[in-house]
Every structure is written in structure tokens, then in C-alpha cells.
Amino acid sequence: MSTRHQLITTPLTEDLLRGALDLERTEHGLLPHRLPARARAQNTDGQLAMAEAQPAGVRLVLRTRATVVELDTLPTKRVYVGAPARPDGVYDLLVDGRPAGSATVAGGNILTIDMSTGSAEVLPGPVGTLRFDGLSEGMKDLEIWLPHNETTELVALRTDAPVEPVPDRGRPVWLHHGSSISHGSDAASPTTTWPALAAAHGGVELINLGFGGSALLDPFTARALRDTPADLISVKLGINLVNADVMRLRAFTPAVHGFLDTIREGHPTTPLLVVSPLLCPIHEDTPGPSAPDLGALSEGKLSFRATGDPAETAAGKLTLSVIRAELARIVEQRAAEDPHLFHLDGRELYGEADSAELPLPDALHPDAATHRRIGERFAELAFRAGGPLADAAG
Known part of the structure; x- marks a missing residue:
């Protein structure tokens, strides 16, 4: 039997995310923004529009006993004409504040940028799945830091145990x-x-x-x-x-x-x-x-x-x-x-x-x-x- 059928799907909500100033509902899921909607409405620059939607410092923060976490995402990967291929964006996992693994997500949209002309074109692509497994069974705080340089729409979260938001730790x-x-x-x-x-x-x-x-x-x-x-x-x-x-x-x-x-x-x-x-x-x-x-x-x-x-x-x-x-x-x-x-x-x-x-x-x-x-x-x-x-x- 596929492990996925045993997993619990948890709605992706604001209280599970930190580091974003705004969350946009898209046709695929949830897109974190680092500028609020009012600021985005006043911006006419494509570079800033791309940059603020790349989730630098944005992380999913969960408290759970889960040993398996899956996150479906739709990344937008950049390709620069004539330049070396860029590596896929990296997702970092922290368990109780300590590094516990990194992974990438295949698929996604492809944004091709020609720096000599300033042109850009997007080729739509499929949703991919991030998976971390083999985690300890006890209660723990998980942080999944999203790729700092890759626009990432959050589509679905699945775990093999219930999750809850992490209370404010009182940090500045x-x-x-x-x-x-x-x-x-x-x-x-x-x-x-x-x-x-x-x-x-x-x-x-x-x-x-x-x-x-x-x-x-x-x-x-x-x-x-x-x-x-x-x-x-x-x-x-x-x-x-x-x-x-x-x-x-x-x-x-x-x-x-x-x-x-x-x-x-x-x-x-x-x-x-x-x-x-x-x-x-x-x-x-x-x-x-x-x-x-x-x-x-x-x-x-x-x-x-x-x-x-x-x-x-x-x-x-x-x-x-x-x-x-x-x-x-x-x-x-x-x-x-x-x-x-x-x-x-x-x-x-x-x-x-x-x-x-x-x-x-x-x-x-x-x-x-x-x-x-x-x-x-x-x-x-x-x-x-x-x-x-x-x-x-x-």
C-alpha cells in the first residue's frame, strides 16, 4: 500500500508560516509574498515583482510527532540565456532548531530570462513533491525553509501524524x-x-x-x-x-x-x-x-x-x-x-x-x-x- 494513502492532509494556513508579509491564494495553492498587496499594487517593476515573491526567510513551522512530511509545491525556476544552468532551489529542514536535511523539488514552471534584451518568458510546468522521512517519533518542532531564490507556490501538506502551529517562542x-x-x-x-x-x-x-x-x-x-x-x-x-x-x-x-x-x-x-x-x-x-x-x-x-x-x-x-x-x-x-x-x-x-x-x-x-x-x-x-x-x- 502506498504510504501516501496513510498520510493526513493539513490545510496550509497563515499560522503555519513565518517570514511572509502576505499570502496570496492562487489557482494552485498559496503563494507567500514579502511585500503586502498595497505595495505590490504600486510596483511596476518586473524585477521587484519576481524578487518579493521569492520566499527568502519564509518557512513552514509545525509542531508534530510525524515521522514523514510531504509538501507539494509549484516552483518557478529561472534560466538565463547563455549562462550556466542554475541548480534547483533548496528546501532546508530544521528539527528543534537543528539542521536535519535538505532536498529539492522537480518540475515546476520555467522562467527564461535574456539579460541581453531584458525579455522573459514563462513555460508552465507540473507540481512537484518534497518529502522528508525517517524523522524521530516524539513531539518536535519542524521548520521547512523554502528556497530563497525560487518562487514557490504551496499546494498541499501531508504528514503521518497531526500537526499544530508552534506557539510564539518569545524571540525578538x-x-x-x-x-x-x-x-x-x-x-x-x-x-x-x-x-x-x-x-x-x-x-x-x-x-x-x-x-x-x-x-x-x-x-x-x-x-x-x-x-x-x-x-x-x-x-x-x-x-x-x-x-x-x-x-x-x-x-x-x-x-x-x-x-x-x-x-x-x-x-x-x-x-x-x-x-x-x-x-x-x-x-x-x-x-x-x-x-x-x-x-x-x-x-x-x-x-x-x-x-x-x-x-x-x-x-x-x-x-x-x-x-x-x-x-x-x-x-x-x-x-x-x-x-x-x-x-x-x-x-x-x-x-x-x-x-x-x-x-x-x-x-x-x-x-x-x-x-x-x-x-x-x-x-x-x-x-x-x-x-x-x-x-x-x-
């Missing part, structure tokens, strides 16, 4: 916003993105609003941060503004003030840490936009290059050096009236020595080992005793 909630590195680009799995690692070290509950290519000081993102309950907040700003070349210094300064003002409307005294960009050699003193390196693509490698002219910084074009200096100045100015506002130079997380030892493989994104280093350093600098987020982290 850490709300983080950033770019593709915060999203988890090129990390090995969802629990090994640097924010997930930092959260585990700090003993906090993560809500990850890192959006690949899309940390652009959007007002609707600021409002999402404002309206999301949190005990501590960090915002990592800068690199995408250079990547996309969306504003000059004249616009950047008031936009940062406005972004922080909006967050403070909902969190007037919450510890708030502003993190400037990690070291990124191609953009330290060269403005954007960033562009795919077509020469590398022709050789089957994905890499990026800076296309701006360093001389244009005199006219206000942004580089990482310019942004770091201005963020430090803004935080110093505001901190005179906001004792709960802090600044961290991103080069303390990944700087010159790190770049020499662990260079960015595609010139923009860290590899798995570098994510681990950044996560450990953030936890040490932010959550340790005396750190800017230490009091809230307890």
Missing part, C-alpha cells in the same frame, strides 16, 4: 531590508543566507525583506517596514542604487531621510541599524549602471561589469564610496536626535582583505563561504553585548 523579531546579497544570492541554501545565519547566531526571528536588484528606497517598501511589527530593524542600502543608476546624490540624500522617517513613523524607538554597502571593487569608484559581461556570457559564465565613468561623480553620480560617506553623515546627523539609530560600515562585514581571500565570483555577489563569514560578522557586530541590536536581541 528582526526585520531586515537589503539587496540581492541580503536576499541570499549565491548562498547554498535558505538557512545559509547571511541574514538567516546571523539570525540563528543572534537568537532572533527573521523577517527578510532583501529584494534582489530592488533595494531602491521605494516609499512602498519603507511603508512595509513601518507597518511590520519588529523588535529590531536593519536596512542595508546602496548597491542597487548604483547598479540601476536610478538617482544622483541630490536625490539620494532626501530619499534616505524620507525612507528612515517613514520607518520611524511606525517604530519611533526601535533599534534601527543603517548598513552601508559591502566592498564591491567594480563599483567602489565607478558609477553604474551594472551590466552583464557579454564576453563572460559567451564563455558560459555569468559576470557583471560597471559601465559608468568615474569622472561623472563630480556631477552627482553615485558610487559606493560616495554612498558610504553620505550614509555615515546622515546617520550621524540624525542620531543627535535619535539615540536608537546606528550605523555600520559594510566593509566591516566584507572588506579589502576578504575580497583578496574570497573574491566575488560574478563581481557582484558572494559565494556560500562568504555568506557564512558575513552572517557571523553581522551577529558579532550587531547582536553581541554592546552591539546596536543587542538590547532588543536580549
Whole structure:
């Protein structure tokens, strides 16, 4: 007899999920979103629409005696024309907070992206099944972390014993916003993105609003941060503004003030840490936009290059050096009236020595080992005793 016939189907509901700000009912099931519907309605950018629907930091959290868990999902896998094939998204299982396995789901939709033209096409595909078995029989808390870089519709949950929501553990909630590195680009799995690692070290509950290519000081993102309950907040700003070349210094300064003002409307005294960009050699003193390196693509490698002219910084074009200096100045100015506002130079997380030892493989994104280093350093600098987020982290 098939094991599946002995399994219990449990409806997928909001109380079984953490890390999402909104859940959309689709024709297939439940699609987690990391921006609320009102923000999505104000967005017209396909990159952000894709990024916020990729469930970085989103996890299914269950209390159960089950020894078998099956989850049907409909993933959307990305293919970049001319680039090496991307691995399937990884699902990580934690049992009582400890790693207990990883798996992938076959099938799913295929999103083909041509970076040379900006075109994208979706080929529909079938639902697949994730299965973890051989689990201990006692009562335990299970967390299934969804792939951080693969849109994932949740279709059905089956177990061989009843499940219930896990009560609030009383951990502080850490709300983080950033770019593709915060999203988890090129990390090995969802629990090994640097924010997930930092959260585990700090003993906090993560809500990850890192959006690949899309940390652009959007007002609707600021409002999402404002309206999301949190005990501590960090915002990592800068690199995408250079990547996309969306504003000059004249616009950047008031936009940062406005972004922080909006967050403070909902969190007037919450510890708030502003993190400037990690070291990124191609953009330290060269403005954007960033562009795919077509020469590398022709050789089957994905890499990026800076296309701006360093001389244009005199006219206000942004580089990482310019942004770091201005963020430090803004935080110093505001901190005179906001004792709960802090600044961290991103080069303390990944700087010159790190770049020499662990260079960015595609010139923009860290590899798995570098994510681990950044996560450990953030936890040490932010959550340790005396750190800017230490009091809230307890």
C-alpha cells in the first residue's frame, strides 16, 4: 500500500508560516509574498515583482510527532540565456532548531530570462513533491525553509501524524531590508543566507525583506517596514542604487531621510541599524549602471561589469564610496536626535582583505563561504553585548 494513502492532509494556513508579509491564494495553492498587496499594487517593476515573491526567510513551522512530511509545491525556476544552468532551489529542514536535511523539488514552471534584451518568458510546468522521512517519533518542532531564490507556490501538506502551529517562542523579531546579497544570492541554501545565519547566531526571528536588484528606497517598501511589527530593524542600502543608476546624490540624500522617517513613523524607538554597502571593487569608484559581461556570457559564465565613468561623480553620480560617506553623515546627523539609530560600515562585514581571500565570483555577489563569514560578522557586530541590536536581541 502506498504510504501516501496513510498520510493526513493539513490545510496550509497563515499560522503555519513565518517570514511572509502576505499570502496570496492562487489557482494552485498559496503563494507567500514579502511585500503586502498595497505595495505590490504600486510596483511596476518586473524585477521587484519576481524578487518579493521569492520566499527568502519564509518557512513552514509545525509542531508534530510525524515521522514523514510531504509538501507539494509549484516552483518557478529561472534560466538565463547563455549562462550556466542554475541548480534547483533548496528546501532546508530544521528539527528543534537543528539542521536535519535538505532536498529539492522537480518540475515546476520555467522562467527564461535574456539579460541581453531584458525579455522573459514563462513555460508552465507540473507540481512537484518534497518529502522528508525517517524523522524521530516524539513531539518536535519542524521548520521547512523554502528556497530563497525560487518562487514557490504551496499546494498541499501531508504528514503521518497531526500537526499544530508552534506557539510564539518569545524571540525578538528582526526585520531586515537589503539587496540581492541580503536576499541570499549565491548562498547554498535558505538557512545559509547571511541574514538567516546571523539570525540563528543572534537568537532572533527573521523577517527578510532583501529584494534582489530592488533595494531602491521605494516609499512602498519603507511603508512595509513601518507597518511590520519588529523588535529590531536593519536596512542595508546602496548597491542597487548604483547598479540601476536610478538617482544622483541630490536625490539620494532626501530619499534616505524620507525612507528612515517613514520607518520611524511606525517604530519611533526601535533599534534601527543603517548598513552601508559591502566592498564591491567594480563599483567602489565607478558609477553604474551594472551590466552583464557579454564576453563572460559567451564563455558560459555569468559576470557583471560597471559601465559608468568615474569622472561623472563630480556631477552627482553615485558610487559606493560616495554612498558610504553620505550614509555615515546622515546617520550621524540624525542620531543627535535619535539615540536608537546606528550605523555600520559594510566593509566591516566584507572588506579589502576578504575580497583578496574570497573574491566575488560574478563581481557582484558572494559565494556560500562568504555568506557564512558575513552572517557571523553581522551577529558579532550587531547582536553581541554592546552591539546596536543587542538590547532588543536580549
